[in-house]
Amino acid sequence: MPAKEERPPVHDSKPTTPSAQGGGIVAVLAVAGIVAALMQTLVVPLIGELPQILHTSASNASWTVTATLLAAAVSTPTVGRLGDLYGKRRMLLISTVPLIAGSIACALAGSLAPMIVGRGLQGMGMGLVPLGISALRDLLPPERLGSSIALMSSSMGIGGALGLPIAAAVAENASWRALFWASAVLSAVITVLIWILVPATPATPATPATPATPGTAATPAASGSPAGARGRFDVVGAVGLGGGVICLLLGVSKGADWGWASTTTLGLFAGSVVLLLAWGVWELRVTDPLIDLRVTARRQVLLTNIASILVGFAMYAQSLVVMQLLQLPKTTGYGLGQSMLAAGLWMAPSGLMMMAVSPLGANLSKARGPKVTLGVGSLVIAIGYGSSMALLSAPWGLMIVTMVCSAGVGLAYGAMPALIMGAVPQSETAAANSFNTVMRSLGTSVSAAVVGVVLSQMTISLGGHSLPSEDGFRTGMLIGCGVALVAAVFTLTLPRRKADPELQATALAERVAESTEGAR
Template identity: 75%
Template sequence: MGEPESPAAQAATPEAPAARSGGGIVAVLAVAGIVAALMQTLVVPLIGRLPDILHTSASNASWTVTATLLAGAVAIPAVGRLGDLYGKRRLLLVSVVPLVVGSVVCALASSVVPMIIGRGLQGVGMGLIPLGISALRDVLPPERLGGAIALISSSMGIGGALGLPIAAAVAENTSWRVLFWASAALSVVIGVLIWLLVPAAPVRAGSGRFDVVGAVGLGIGVVCLLLAVSKGADWGWTSGTTLGLFAAAVVVLLAWGVFELRVTDPMVDLRTTARRQVLLTNVASILVGCAMYAQSLVLMQLLQLPKALGYGLGQSMFAAGLWMAPAGLMMMLVSPLGAKLSAARGPKTTLCAGSLVIALGYGVSLALIGSTWGVLVVALVINGGVGLAYGAMPALIMGAVPRSETGAANSFNTLMRSLGTSTGAALVGVILSQLTVSVAGHVIPSEDGFRTAMLLGCGVALVAALVTLTLPRRRPAATSPATAATAGETAAPTRP
């Protein structure tokens, strides 16, 4: 396991689904990814009101955000591997179920515990995004693969950006429960569309067993790490809890790695992950995820701070969300351009270009974030770069792994992006908590704090570009993301 399929094995694999044009398939999977990503930002406009709504403390209410992150981190790798073993369409349908159930549980919740449970179930549904990307390789003809991969990969950013204004508008004008009833209805519609329009690709017999121990070990290690990263600022970075979680993450993940190298059918094939192209793409994914999330936190706060501060822009939550929404749409607009660039020069070039565009956006922010229009321009440039980078990552991953591992490999890459966004949030949180001013008895981030956070984003994006430059050169035969994805099945991958 872990080696590319031979040409004979590839020829023996039925490819009937690929004969379809795929327009409906791509649309359904893209919308599914957007809906899944919406769940991450669904409660953000409610955070200030949740303690009263749920009769709990602000600290407890914050778990409604953390639960989604943690549940997604645990579920995404497992769902990806199960998709490889039992069929991606089947697991796409399975992933819709926790979205529906979690939304209904949240809509009916009147206390914090059921709300956290419901939000956790919604996080499990995040597996729709990497599954959708991996399914494309099975059901689309090669000439449509590059653009489709870029579009669905960008759905994470699109859903996150659109979620803020939509959720804010609903929360300000009607009952907060409508948010969750609407998300339940959308999830049901997505499930029906997947059932009707996404074909089932053949699954190779004898493709392995599900590694339960590996799934549990990875889940525990990732939860410990993400808990420490996401809650470290609240608990204290030098507190026993935070340091203990970091230590536990290191021990558990090291033990998990040793186990995965010895088991016959690993949860994540670390030998495949260690290939130069896969490893460096995952490192770049962490860095790009970190850079992407930094600007989201900074720009949303700047938009909502009072104008009297001299650097705040005095917008409501709803208005701030509307100013940021076009940035999510920008990711959708640049995805076909990224696919064309990847076809002409390879996904390595697209990933590097995306990282440099992100750095450019952060660089010009130092002169533009004093106005709402300047913030919009900065957000458009940065998210345009993110769209280029996110679209190239799956193509690089699928260009280096066999077809039987696309689900697991893409899910692991999605996990790396999530780790990057969590790390970005933690780093920006530290900067903004250290560089502050006191106004009317309230401590708020200073203008220097925001500018320092933007410089951090610029630096991280430049490092991502440097990492991308060390990726292997594209093989001459791999002239597009589609052929790059196929190359992983027909030729030995480049090794360090």
């Protein structure tokens, strides 16, 4: 194996300053994550109108959702690794560029192709979330890190929940183009705030971290600065992972439309297996891999990523069921006859609930460890699904269901980065968190496919139209409950750690640095 090439220190363009270590960093990065997540649900209120707006079929219009998912899955691990190599602040700023460009492209679109391009660019902005989580680890003192990471991690769910009512309100009361112009303005504001308030996260070469053993955290280099990544960016690895993930998610997302046994769907799944296996072999041989599979294979990282798939599945299933139930006509006997705007407003408190429980989850992780928080969160999600069996008949009942489920998601999502970062070197935090984000996306994609199949198979006929039946909705919720319970049981296999050795080591290094500086 060739020796690693030494690289000169790489810094962002803005120096780190003590004054920047305040709440402004957390607020800006959390809002950036929420804005990026908003893009995921921005077009949902327009799905019914997009065929007429874009002069295309309903099947083709669905690509406006699929394109965002695929772009996010491909770009997120790439951006994460670049953040480790060249500084998180720099990549945070770069990640806002496609958000702005994509929003403008969608606002100006008059046909399908530019809309798909714009939506793909918007999806690339999802890298803001794992980059922000990793930047917090570099910039905040240990005592503030847990609650800040929990809030940042929950921003994906918060943005998705708040996106529906906001988008529905704008779509019903203004031009659909206003949605995208507003998102462009928001993205531009976020860019300015990151530039002003978020300090540099230098990727400086440091003494290598002591590798972590399964169930323990990696010990960082004995210096006050972050342990930076060295080496070159793995272009082949990025292409291989991107191709494999695209084939997998495309097959999962469009399999119901194309047919699960169709040549196209089976070919995509086979291509995914081949590409991901080849990618794995390459990553194990290359000197500077995109994702260090040896680190990813550590028990704590591997099991957390598997749990992330399960929680991602459980998170998304209820949103598919609840939104349809709220909007189905009352003549079905179980539909609640709400408008898109009203349905979105009934679901909006779930995003606020997720935000509210984030600090509670951080406190629980601090007291009992993130493993416990992940398990409790999964159980709360299961309780929310279970309660739906008695609460499906009224809008307020569904609001309670979504709030309970979102509380569980907030707890679980906040614990995942803590588990990941407690088992990887600090120089790989952005890449590891990005890969974890892809695992969550995989869970939501599989959830959409499974629940979609259930609702399409269990139907009633009304006015010549086929609609999901009440039993179909109940089955979808029970599946979500079962998956959440599996996630809770799965967390028992995670190693338990009451304290984070890395945070303790970081705090010790900071005290040593301060003492040395004072002696000078």
